[in-house]
Amino acid sequence: MESSAQLLFRAKQGDERALELLYQRCLTPLKQWARGRLPRWARGLTDTDDLVQDTLLRSLRGVDAFDPRHSGAFLAYLRQGILNRMRDEIRRVRRLPEAESTAGEVPDGRPRRPCCTSSRRIGK
Numbered sequence: 001m002e003s004s005a006q007l008l009f010r011a012k013q014g015d016e017r018a019l020e021l022l023y024q025r026c027l028t029p030l031k032q033w034a035r036g037r038l039p040r041w042a043r044g045l046t047d048t049d050d051l052v053q054d055t056l057l058r059s060l061r062g063v064d065a066f067d068p069r070h071s072g073a074f075l076a077y078l079r080q081g082i083l084n085r086m087r088d089e090i091r092r093v094r095r096l097p098e099a100e101s102t103a104g105e106v107p108d109g110r111p112r113r114p115c116c117t118s119s120r121r122i123g124k
Helices: 005-010 016-036 048-061 073-095
Strands: none
Touching: 005 016, 005 073, 016 048, 016 073, 048 073
16 A cells, blocks of 8 residues: 555646545545534534535645645645635634524524634634
8 A cells, every 4th residue: 555645746746546545545534533623503504524525625636736744744734724614614604694583593493603613623
């Protein structure tokens, strides 16, 4: 089995199979790592697994720009990308207008989102 560093090198050379192998290798661990990090009130139509997949695909498209400096750097890079996407999603949801409800819920039955979010939940 090739190392991720070897696959990255091949991917940078334009090897599509190496990109596929990197995707398959990284997807499950990233989904497990990301699960539960996006606050429930911010999920809406965006599922955490979808967010991970999208971030991974975007990152793999730009793999040419990635410069691995140490073992595990690519996975750390992907995790940071996922955290950034989660922050973007939280900002996007916060910009949505609040639905008026006397029961303290938005129309789909979810509790209203809090005014603040713990950075520990989104952080490492």
